[in-house]
Each structure stands twice: as structure tokens, then as C-alpha cells.
Amino acid sequence: MIYLDANATTPLLPEVLDAMLPWLREGFHNPNASYRGAKEARKAIEDAREKVAALIGADPDEIVFTSGGTESTNAALKWLARLVGRKSGKVITSAIEHSAVLKPVETFADVGYAVTKAGVDAGGRLLVDEYRTACEAAKEGGGFASIMWANNETGVIQPIDEACEIAKQNGLAFHTDAIQAVGKIPVSVREGPVDFLSLSGHKFHGPKGVGALYVRSGARFEPLLRGGGQEKDRRSGTENTAGIVGLGKAAELAAARLAAWQTPAAIRSAFEAKVVESITGCTINGDLIHRLPGTSHLSFTGCEAAGLLILLDDLGVACSAGSACMTGKQQPSHVQKAMGFSDAKAKSSLRFGFSSLSTMEEAMEAAAALAKAVEKLRRVQGGNTGPVVVYSV
Incomplete structure (x- = not known):
């Protein structure tokens, strides 16, 4: 085939599988415990956090591990919706977003948020003037914007830096679904700079069921999942050590490919x-x-x-x-x-x-x-x- x-x-790379296997076997310990095996698992997770952060130009403390892109996106959008409030809150996105963005946005509209979906041109690129008008209208009363970095169907890359700058000029928080972009093209959270970014490991030869949410240092954020307070109380649930290690290895390999223009x-x-x-x-x-x-x-x-x-x-x-x-x-x-x-x-x-x-x-x-x-x-x-x-x- x-x-x-x-x-x-994408297929799991052999190097990624090799990195994961020890943590599926002898390294099974809960990384939040206090004995030696648990501490080794914790170190492996933090090493992976550094590799994922490096791939997108972030600080390790800004990376929150999740179950994948959909959770990362929902966590960011639902928090931002709570933050701005539905009475006056405005949500700006595009007409070509993935369902992980559009479905939550539809629920926001159902409960009273003013939602604008900016259009695209015949080539699938964001109509920036239409988007700017929506952001300017959202300045009074507050809101946020979410624009994908690259489209999952056409592969068309959006003008993220410009979209982020426009949002910032109008006092809006900015999220980007970068699930199709990370690991395939250079991505930097500093050039925008974006507030929240979603990524998923299986799009660049990592394992399924693991991803990350970038949360800009200083940005307000409360978790979607509450419980034991893992991930510095930003995403509760015992960490998937093997999956996170695989994500880290995939990020490391992707960074090397991008550096060599492969x-x-x-x-x-x-x-x-x-x-x-x-x-x-x-x-x-x-x-x-x-x-x-x-x-x-x-x-x-x-x-x-x-x-x-x-x-x-x-x-x-x-x-x-x-x-x-x-x-x-x-x-x-x-x-x-x-x-x-x-x-x-x-x-x-x-x-x-x-x-x-x-x-x-x-x-x-x-x-x-x-x-x-x-x-x-x-x-x-x-x-x-x-x-x-x-x-x-």
C-alpha cells in the first residue's frame, strides 16, 4: 500500500517507538510518585517538554501535555469563552477551521456569543480585511480570535503573524490550531506572538493520543480538566509517560528535518x-x-x-x-x-x-x-x- x-x-517512526518502549515496560511508574522509578519517569517527561518547546520556539514551562489536538483546542477556546463572558463576548474565527474549532464555536453561538467567521479567497487564504473588521468590532466588550496555521484539507498556510498582530491591536487573545503545521514547516510562537497554540503528535510521526497546548507565559489560563492538579494544575490526569516521550522524540526528529530542509x-x-x-x-x-x-x-x-x-x-x-x-x-x-x-x-x-x-x-x-x-x-x-x-x- x-x-x-x-x-x-503519519506512521510512527522506528526511533520514536524505540524511545517509547522502555516506558511501556519497566518505566511504568506514576511520574507523580516520590520513589526512584517515578522520578525517572518525571525526568523523561520534562526532557520531552524541552524538545516540544524547542520545536515551536517556546519555553518548556509554556508546554502543557494533553491527549491530542482536539483537547488542546477545546481547552484553549472554552477557557477564553469563560474569560470574556457571553453577555458581550465576541469570537472571531475563519470559515475553514477544523471541526475541533467550529464545534465549540457553534456552542458559544448557541448560548449568546457573537461569532464571526471570516471568509477566504479562492486560494483558501484568509480575507484579512474582513477579519480585521471583525476584530475591530470586537474591541468594545472583549473577545478572542482563533485562526488555523494551515488547513487540514488543502494545506494552505494562513497569514498567522498578521492575524495575530491584528488581534493584539484590538486587545483580543489569539489562539491558533497549528496541528497541521507543527513538524512540517517552521513554527515560532514568538513571531506572532500567539497566546495559545494546539499541536498533535501523530501528525509528525509521533504516537496518537498525545499532544500539547502552548500557553504563553503570563497569559491567564484555567484548566479544562480538573482533578489531581498535574501539569502544574493546567491539565489533570496521570501523564502518559510513554506517549509524551514519543511526542518529544518525534519533535526532536522533526526539528532536525526542518533544519536540514528535508x-x-x-x-x-x-x-x-x-x-x-x-x-x-x-x-x-x-x-x-x-x-x-x-x-x-x-x-x-x-x-x-x-x-x-x-x-x-x-x-x-x-x-x-x-x-x-x-x-x-x-x-x-x-x-x-x-x-x-x-x-x-x-x-x-x-x-x-x-x-x-x-x-x-x-x-x-x-x-x-x-x-x-x-x-x-x-x-x-x-x-x-x-x-x-x-x-x-
Whole structure:
């Protein structure tokens, strides 16, 4: 199987597994106890905290370990909602956020918060003027903003520094869902500077079920989960030592890859060139300059993504029709609709995610398989192909 769904999850690197195994076996102790084994587990957690902090330019004390990106995001947003209050509180986000942001925001709207979802252009980038207007309107009465660093479907990178600066100019706290960005492109919490940032280990070759929330030093924060007061009373629950160690190792390896500029961009570009060359009626979607190096979002006229996925699976290629969290749902993607896609185009789109383990040979084999699948489905469906259309800025 050629695995091209790295936006959904990535394979665990052997080095990460090796780092975790001792803490699943003899290092099982509760890191909050006082005996030797527990102290060793605590040290391993703190070492991992340093590695995760280094990956995003934070101080170790600003890292709170969680069960993953969804918990990190919910913890930040629900605290900010409590902080600003629903009577006058305003929430500014974008129309293309992940459901981990949109679902909490919907509940805020249900209980009285004023919610604004700024739009995006045809390339999937935030409409900054629209966002600025919303932030200025929120200045009176208070509020907060949450804008994703990179989109999980298209891979389009958002103008985070500018979005954060606008929020700060209007006295708003700022959160970013950086789950797709961390470990794939350079991320710094200082350049914004953001107040809260969510990340998840399994997006950059770490284990599932572990992530982190960055909380800027000095920012007010109260925990989503209360109990034993772990993580300096910012996230209760006995720490997942093995998972945290794995996250730390994955962060260390990701930092080394980024420093050496080892990204899958060249493989992704070769794949797209081959696809465009061999398949008519193909559209490369999203801003071609501001996007993750390993994400390719494509549409094929005369084809439905559901059928292509079945054919590609039979041909040994794993990809997706969008967010893995939305698999099985029939409505067009809210991300693609926000970008102006027709229903037909949205339903004909596939996402290919390349990781640091992807190879050029796999990319060429996948492109050939895709051409076969498109040809077969069009023959069956009698679809019109049309010309090749590539979005560009």
C-alpha cells in the first residue's frame, strides 16, 4: 500500500517507538510518585517538554501535555469563552477551521456569543480585511480570535503573524490550531506572538493520543480538566509517560528535518506534474505559494471522489476526500464551499498527503494509479473532462 494520507495521520517512526518502549515496560511508574522509578519517569517527561518547546520556539514551562489536538483546542477556546463572558463576548474565527474549532464555536453561538467567521479567497487564504473588521468590532466588550496555521484539507498556510498582530491591536487573545503545521514547516510562537497554540503528535510521526497546548507565559489560563492538579494544575490526569516521550522524540526528529530542509515538497511537485500531464480536467486547488510542502488537493471533472477512493484502494493507494474526521459524510466540504467550489467540484476532490517517509517512486506509482482510476471512472460515469485548470496566485 502506498500511503498518501499524512494529513490524517503519519506512521510512527522506528526511533520514536524505540524511545517509547522502555516506558511501556519497566518505566511504568506514576511520574507523580516520590520513589526512584517515578522520578525517572518525571525526568523523561520534562526532557520531552524541552524538545516540544524547542520545536515551536517556546519555553518548556509554556508546554502543557494533553491527549491530542482536539483537547488542546477545546481547552484553549472554552477557557477564553469563560474569560470574556457571553453577555458581550465576541469570537472571531475563519470559515475553514477544523471541526475541533467550529464545534465549540457553534456552542458559544448557541448560548449568546457573537461569532464571526471570516471568509477566504479562492486560494483558501484568509480575507484579512474582513477579519480585521471583525476584530475591530470586537474591541468594545472583549473577545478572542482563533485562526488555523494551515488547513487540514488543502494545506494552505494562513497569514498567522498578521492575524495575530491584528488581534493584539484590538486587545483580543489569539489562539491558533497549528496541528497541521507543527513538524512540517517552521513554527515560532514568538513571531506572532500567539497566546495559545494546539499541536498533535501523530501528525509528525509521533504516537496518537498525545499532544500539547502552548500557553504563553503570563497569559491567564484555567484548566479544562480538573482533578489531581498535574501539569502544574493546567491539565489533570496521570501523564502518559510513554506517549509524551514519543511526542518529544518525534519533535526532536522533526526539528532536525526542518533544519536540514528535508521536506516532501519536491516529491509532491513531481506527483502533481505527472498528474496534470496524464489526466485532463484536473485542477490543483489552493494557493500554490502558501501551502504545506506535503499536501496536494486535486479535483477531477467527471468523477466523484467516493468512486475514485474505492478504485485507488484496489490499486494500492491510500488517500482521502478531505478531513478524516468527516469521512462518510455526504455533504460537500465546508472548506471547499468557502473557497467557492461548486458542489460537483467539491465532490470530485481528493487530498494527497506526503510525509517524510514518502518516496519519489511511490509518488510516480500513485500518479499512474490515479490516471487509471480516473479513466475507468469517467468511462463508467460518462463524465466530461474539460481542460486542465490549475489555480495560481
